[in-house]
Amino acid sequence: xxxxxxxxxxxxxxxxxxxxxxxxxxxxxxxxxxxxxxxxxxxxxxxxxxxxxxxxxxxxxxxxxxxxxxxxxxxxxxxxxxxxxxxxxxxxxxxxxxxxxxxxxxxxxxxxxxxxxxxxxxxxxxxxxxxxxxxxxxxxxxxxxxxxxxxxxxxxxxxxxxxxxxxxxxxxxxxxxxxxxxxxxxxxxxxxxxxxxxxxxxxxxxxxxxxxxxxxxxxxxxxxxxxxxxxxxxxxxxxxxxxxxxxxxxxxxxxxxxxxxxxxxxxxxxxxxxxxxxxxxxxxxxxxxxxxxxxxxxxxxxxxxxxxxxxxxxxxxxxxxxxxxxxxxxxxxxxxxxxxxxxxxxxxxxxxxxxxxxxxxxxxxxxxxxxxxxxxxxxxxxxxxxxxxxxxxxxxxxxxxxxxxxxxxxxxxxxxxxxxxxxxxxxxxxxxxxxxxxxxxxxxxxxxxxxxxxxxxxxxxxxxxxxxxxxxxxxxxxxxxxx
Amino acid sequence: xxxxxxxxxxxxxxxxxxxxxxxxxxxxxxxxxxxxxxxxxxxxxxxxxxxxxxxxxxxxxxxxxxxxxxxxxxxxxxxxxxxxxxxxxxxxxxxxxxxxxxxxxxxxxxxxxxxxxxxxxxxxxxxxxxxxxxxxxxxxxxxxxxxxxxxxxxxxxxxxxxxxxxxxxxxxxxxxxxxxxxxxxxxxxxxxxxxxxxxxxxxxxxxxxxxxxxxxxxxxxxxxxxxxxxxxxxxxxxxxxxxxxxxxxxxxxxxxxxxxxxxxxxxxxxxxxxxxxxxxxxxxxxxxxx
Numbered sequence: 102x103x104x105x106x107x108x109x110x111x112x113x114x115x116x117x118x119x120x121x122x123x124x125x126x127x128x129x130x131x132x133x134x135x136x137x138x139x140x141x142x143x144x145x146x147x148x149x150x151x152x153x154x155x156x157x158x159x160x161x162x163x164x165x166x167x168x169x170x171x172x173x174x175x176x177x178x179x180x181x182x183x184x185x186x187x188x189x190x191x192x193x194x195x196x197x198x199x200x201x202x203x204x205x206x207x208x209x210x211x212x213x214x215x216x217x218x219x220x221x222x223x224x225x226x227x228x229x230x231x232x233x234x235x236x237x238x239x240x241x242x243x244x245x246x247x248x249x250x251x252x253x254x255x256x257x258x259x260x261x262x263x264x265x266x267x268x269x270x271x272x273x274x275x276x277x278x279x280x281x282x283x284x285x286x287x288x289x290x291x292x293x294x295x296x297x298x299x300x301x302x303x304x305x306x307x308x309x310x311x312x313x314x315x316x317x318x319x320x321x322x323x324x325x326x327x328x329x330x331x332x333x334x335x336x337x338x339x340x341x342x343x344x345x346x347x348x349x350x351x352x353x354x355x356x357x358x359x360x361x362x363x364x365x366x367x368x369x370x371x372x373x374x375x376x377x378x379x380x381x382x383x384x385x386x387x388x389x390x391x392x393x394x395x396x397x398x399x400x401x402x403x404x405x406x407x408x409x410x411x412x413x414x415x416x417x418x419x420x421x422x423x424x425x426x427x428x429x430x431x432x433x434x435x436x437x438x439x440x441x442x443x444x445x446x447x448x449x450x451x452x453x454x455x456x457x458x459x460x461x462x463x464x465x466x467x468x469x470x471x472x473x474x475x476x477x478x479x480x481x482x483x484x485x486x487x488x489x490x491x492x493x494x495x496x497x498x499x500x501x502x503x504x505x506x507x508x509x510x511x512x513x514x515x516x517x518x519x520x521x522x523x524x525x526x527x528x529x530x531x532x533x534x535x536x537x538x539x540x541x542x543x544x545x546x547x548x549x550x551x552x553x554x555x556x557x558x559x560x561x562x563x564x565x566x567x568x569x570x571x572x573x574x575x576x577x578x579x580x581x582x583x584x
Numbered sequence: 585x586x587x588x589x590x591x592x593x594x595x596x597x598x599x600x601x602x603x604x605x606x607x608x609x610x611x612x613x614x615x616x617x618x619x620x621x622x623x624x625x626x627x628x629x630x631x632x633x634x635x636x637x638x639x640x641x642x643x644x645x646x647x648x649x650x651x652x653x654x655x656x657x658x659x660x661x662x663x664x665x666x667x668x669x670x671x672x673x674x675x676x677x678x679x680x681x682x683x684x685x686x687x688x689x690x691x692x693x694x695x696x697x698x699x700x701x702x703x704x705x706x707x708x709x710x711x712x713x714x715x716x717x718x719x720x721x722x723x724x725x726x727x728x729x730x731x732x733x734x735x736x737x738x739x740x741x742x743x744x745x746x747x748x749x750x751x752x753x754x755x756x757x758x759x760x761x762x763x764x765x766x767x768x769x770x771x772x773x774x775x776x777x778x779x780x781x782x783x784x785x786x787x788x789x790x791x792x793x794x795x796x797x798x799x800x801x802x803x804x805x806x807x808x809x810x811x812x813x814x815x816x817x818x819x820x821x822x823x824x825x826x827x828x829x830x831x832x833x834x835x836x837x838x839x840x841x842x843x844x845x846x847x848x849x850x851x852x853x854x855x856x857x858x859x860x861x862x863x864x865x866x867x868x869x870x871x872x873x874x
Contacts, residue, residue, distance in 0.1 A: 432732055432733050432734040433686060433732070433734035433735075435732070436688075436728060436729065436732040436734060436735065437712065439728055440712075440714055440725055440728060440729075443721070443724065443725075444714065444715075444716055444717070444721055444725060448714060448715045448716065448717070449712060449713075449714050450712070450713050450714075450715070451708065451709070451711065451712060451713070452698035452708050452711065452713060453708070454698070454699060454702065454708070460697075460699070463699050464697070464698050464699055466713075469712060496840075497700075497703070497839040497840045497842075498697060498699050498700040498703060499697060499700055499839075500670050500671055500674065500696070500697055500700040500701065500704075501665060501670065501695045501696070501697065502695060502697035502700075503695060504694055504695070557839075562664070562787075563666065563667065563786070563787025564664060564665060564666025564667070564787065565666050565839070566666060581697065582665040582666045583666060583668075583671070583839050584662075584665045584666050584667065584668065584669065584670040584671065
């Protein structure tokens with residue numbers, strides 16, 4: 102029996118049973134070759150999605166053994182990761198717990214290989230390379246005779262093959278080599294996996310199913326628009342949530358309060374925090390600030406509060422702000438939370454530069470309370486910016502840039518030449534000095550076309566302005582002021 | 585009469601009195617009273633705070649103590665946009681944030697351009713920009729930022745500021761030991777101010793201060809219109825708590841090289857000593873104002 106994954110020339114063998122393997126069938130072998138080796142070969146399609154779902158079901162069932170069960174990372178996970186720290190006392194001993202897990206699987210017809218260690222990397226390696234030795238700690242591992250092959254590091258096949266060619270067969274040999282050399286030859290991935298195995302880099306098990314959402318609600322005895330009553334109710338609900346959060350050692354990152362009105366409408370209050378917090382006073386202060394900005398039209402008869410996003414307490418988003426300045430870094434979080442609650446979290450931002458020559462697209466505004474998504478990368482549009490005379494010089498940008506360029510009247514010497522007079526609010530101004538043009542053009546397939554010739558001009562009254570001529574129609578615009 | 589009028593003008597313009605003998609007893613009394621007032625006005629708790637540069641040594645020379653301190657409120661007045669006040673204010677903020685600390689920019693008009701700020705050396709990772717909707721929110725945000733110990737400098741362009749609100753900003757800056765930088769329109773000149781230092785910034789029209797860098801650049805205009813010199817910026821101290829107003833400096837802001845230089849030309853030399861020498865030749869030599 103083989104499972105066949107679709108591919109060129111009829112498909113490849115994704116997995117095979119022991120009987121087929123005995124006859125010479127191997128994974129990644131072309132199907133035609135497998136069929137030549139085994140005459141009556143049963144073929145079934147390989148369904149990675151169904152496999153994943155089945156594994157997820159098993160993960161849910163394993164929650165009886167550990168509250169934190171995750172699938173291994175990757176497109177086609179084959180292993181489950183269970184966090185069994187501090188759970189031995191429930192089962193008597195760690196060995197007893199592991200024995201129970203094995204019995205559970207075998208009683209349901211699964212063949213399972215277990216590995217127990219202090220780090221995810223080491224446990225994975227032990228489970229996959231068949232060493233039945235439980236409770237292995239890193240320091241014992243180093244002293245023991247166990248030789249783990251390099252393939253147990255979860256690196257790409259090419260890297261493992263290259264290491265074998267170089268004569269490095271085991272993890273011990275790798276650990277003996279200098280790190281800088283490894284990084285330069287094999288990249289950061291190998292070092293990362295080594296660190297995950299030894300425990301130098303932290304690897305977290307992502308729970309397959311997140312814990313139950315924290316939600317509390319309360320129906321008011323009498324519908325009301327009285328802010329004092331609402332504040333008091335919200336206070337009680339927030340305190341309840343804060344207690345639950347503290348018990349889990351977690352903090353709220355996004356708190357949502359819903360004020361349900363008698364007319365059927367719901368008024369939401371979304372409070373985003375700069376860093377996770379379980380402090381009821383801080384949360385209530387932010388809820389108060391937000392409540393001040395809300396107008397209540399209808400009477401409220403029910404109040405619900407829930408924590409939409411949680412984070413571990415002690416996590417800091419703004420580590421970059423934390424060093425040097427002689428004050429408690431917590432103070433910055435307090436300021437950001439206060440400003441965001443009163444003004445709106447989309448009005449308290451940090452600026453990130455993008456790779457775009459178009460001035461208004463060169464800056465991305467990110468709310469301070471938005472969690473940085475490490476995996477995501479924004480693709481900035483890469484347009485060209487050419488200076489007519491000297492492309493190597495950086496071109497100055499004005500400190501004041503209008504969100505929308507203002508149309509202005511300009512008189513030029515020649516139709517495509519530099520500007521001579523400009524009409525502003527105060528009247529006609531003679532241009533006594535100019536620098537440019539700097540041409541900014543976008544690649545037409547990247548979106549709406551931008552073709553501008555920018556000039557930096559000094560007018561008689563002394564101001565320095567940034568104007569451009571739009572090449573599509575020749576109109577002039579004032580975009581910024583060097584103020 | 586002529587000599588007395590001259591002395592009074594000289595005293596009011598902030599000349600170092602030690603260089604100029606005061607013969608008039610009323611003038612001496614005025615001088616003594618002014619000195620005492622200066623001592624009382626100086627905020628005592630900031631004496632031990634560290635002094636840092638305003639971003640331009642020419643301006644530092646005009647300030648009491650040779651620089652600024654945390655907890656001060658500095659007002660930059662300018663007639664219109666394009667005068668260079670915002671840039672000089674930002675350079676001061678950069679100096680204030682050098683030892684860590686956050687810069688908070690309150691920008692109600694939403695015209696602040698971070699790319700230019702980054703080019704001038706502002707660390708965008710240590711900068712928060714706030715876009716308040718109303719003047720009331722703007723003031724509230726400014727007070728919150730000034731009060732916060734995590735903030736090193738707050739930069740805001742505020743047009744209208746009533747006295748009570750101004751006082752709240754000053755107290756918040758002192759409490760939070762934050763440098764407050766306010767960009768104001770020139771029309772508020774002469775109005776009561778709670779700022780520790782008030783500076784007026786204006787572009788000099790028609791003055792011949794050449795920017796050598798601009799002239800040497802090949803990309804510099806096909807050159808036919810206006811191979812005219814780059815104009816300088818004048819900074820004048822209007823008010824200075826604990827210091828002496830009236831000082832002025834001329835600077836050149838190079839937006840391309842992102843530098844600020846002091847410009848000294850022949851027109852800056854004060855003609856007065858020559859005149860006083862003629863008026864009172866027996867008084868001995870009078871040192872020229874530096």
